[in-house]
Amino acid sequence: MPGIQLDIKSVASILERNAANYTVEIGPNEIGHVLEAGDGIALVDGLPGVMAEEMVMFSNDLYGMAMNLEKNHVGIIVLGDYTSIEQGDTVTRTCNVLQVPVGNALLGRVVTPLGMPIDGRGRLNCSEYRRVETDAPGIVEREPVNTPLQTGLRSIDAMTAIGRGQRELIIGDRQTGKTAIAIDTIINQSGGDVFCVYVAIGQKMSTLANVVDTLEKHNALSNCIIVVATASNSAPLQYIAPFAGCAMAEYFRDRGKDVLIVYDDLSKHAVAYREISLLLRRPPGREAFPGDIFYLHSRLLERASKLNADHGAGSLTALPIVETKQGDYSAYIPTNLISITDGQIYLETSLFHQGFRPAINVGLSVSRVGGNAQLPAMKKVALRLRLELAQYREVASFSQLTTELDTVTLKQIHRGERLAEILKQPQYNPMPIEQQICILWAVVNGHLDHISLHDIPRFQHEWIELLENTYPKVAENLRRDLDLSNETEDMLVRSLDRFRHIFITTENVPDINGDRVIPNADNQATRSAQTIIETANLKTEKNRTLV
Numbered sequence: 136m137p138g139i140q141l142d143i144k145s146v147a148s149i150l151e152r153n154a155a156n157y158t159v160e161i162g163p164n165e166i167g168h169v170l171e172a173g174d175g176i177a178l179v180d181g182l183p184g185v186m187a188e189e190m191v192m193f194s195n196d197l198y199g200m201a202m203n204l205e206k207n208h209v210g211i212i213v214l215g216d217y218t219s220i221e222q223g224d225t226v227t228r229t230c231n232v233l234q235v236p237v238g239n240a241l242l243g244r245v246v247t248p249l250g251m252p253i254d255g256r257g258r259l260n261c262s263e264y265r266r267v268e269t270d271a272p273g274i275v276e277r278e279p280v281n282t283p284l285q286t287g288l289r290s291i292d293a294m295t296a297i298g299r300g301q302r303e304l305i306i307g308d309r310q311t312g313k314t315a316i317a318i319d320t321i322i323n324q325s326g327g328d329v330f331c332v333y334v335a336i337g338q339k340m341s342t343l344a345n346v347v348d349t350l351e352k353h354n355a356l357s358n359c360i361i362v363v364a365t366a367s368n369s370a371p372l373q374y375i376a377p378f379a380g381c382a383m384a385e386y387f388r389d390r391g392k393d394v395l396i397v398y399d400d401l402s403k404h405a406v407a408y409r410e411i412s413l414l415l416r417r418p419p420g421r422e423a424f425p426g427d428i429f430y431l432h433s434r435l436l437e438r439a440s441k442l443n444a445d446h447g448a449g450s451l452t453a454l455p456i457v458e459t460k461q462g463d464y465s466a467y468i469p470t471n472l473i474s475i476t477d478g479q480i481y482l483e484t485s486l487f488h489q490g491f492r493p494a495i496n497v498g499l500s501v502s503r504v505g506g507n508a509q510l511p512a513m514k515k516v517a518l519r520l521r522l523e524l525a526q527y528r529e530v531a532s533f534s535q536l537t538t539e540l541d542t543v544t545l546k547q548i549h550r551g552e553r554l555a556e557i558l559k560q561p562q563y564n565p566m567p568i569e570q571q572i573c574i575l576w577a578v579v580n581g582h583l584d585h586i587s588l589h590d591i592p593r594f595q596h597e598w599i600e601l602l603e604n605t606y607p608k609v610a611e612n613l614r615r616d617l618d619l620s621n622e623t624e625d626m627l628v629r630s631l632d633r634f635r636h637i638f639i640t641t642e643n644v645p646d647i648n649g650d651r652v653i654p655n656a657d658n659q660a661t662r663s664a665q666t667i668i669e670t671a672n673l674k675t676e677k678n679r680t681l682v
Contacts, residue, residue, distance in 0.1 A: 287565020
């Protein structure tokens, strides 16, 4: 209005004074109200002091977690049945960041990401809780990975070895055996000193039931925790599942234990996070994934580590699984995870359909820790194994272009076929590391060259059985020395020489010079009987020697 003059400096000082004296009651008594709810998301106003990732409680006793802290409202993901939330429902703070129960009581149990048991075996008696989101150990707290984590699979332990504290990605198309590798690894820890956590993200309940049943049959469930967010669960539960499982695993790691955690799988986890982010109106980026999806997975996998002695000497080994589509390893999420992890195990669909189980592509699979975590004995045989197998792959592809091959090439193909055959392994049948070393030593040194491909599985099984019964010192030496001594190799040679006399092939076998080995006409029953008799004679001879 005309005639009115404002002193700008006075007005500014009054506003500054009022702003300085302005206070808001912040605490657990804050009450918000739901503005909008649906698809696992609730927009709430009236919670000015809520923290990022703080747990809040809705009026119907549902929990949620604050994700978006915006000017006019708070974006909350609902950890449960969001369909019961209505507009106007009250929301209260808990003043606690999202936590899950941890401890020994979880071993052998199947729980939700919030730690609620769903296996029908009663309540959990957990007195300790741990934050779902924690910082990864710093460089000063870690030490180099130098201890192997045995999977029981020859093709992995020999050529893409996994160390305790490592992050090894399992990648491949659907139905190529990714979960089978993880379950075999868990089964191989049965009765050992490694605790296991299996996190199922977006899996069918029937698939999960088969996993639990398999672990129970192989007595591997007692030292394992299974965290479940199935395909029927909401995206928020699938999102927090791997972080909750990691928190449960870190409880044991921080107490000096070795822990293995399997994330099955992070491609579904990425899809769940994308759904949440788009519902919260976060800007989409490449392939509609938000820009922080890389940071999401990196901060999860960085928590895998091997701690030094000053911090308990525990370790957390991560086996994340990611699914590709039509072998497209250059897609956004697979390339993100490849760059985060310490190596990857590629599973190839064509090898799977050819009968190679596990269907590992040796050329594309790599472990950036590998040799540092291998036993000296395994390192000896694995070096020759990888070299000869690579030569075989190259020569085999070249041989398809010609019909005439020289003797050296024929020998390489002959040996390579046996190397490839020996790497086949039945599902849920992990092999102790001592037996792996023995059978790989035999094949790389040419002791299986005169055995037909058809007979190699039987030869392997029966020879290992003979070793256990009549040459137990071989396994004892390997466990004690962790290396192949001259004495151990001599015993292996003697056992093979004796076993060849009692092993009967089932077909004509071409030797490396192209000649034919005369087949033995005895039938399978005679062969089995002779094997039993020979094994009994060897035992008797051993007992006499001891006396």
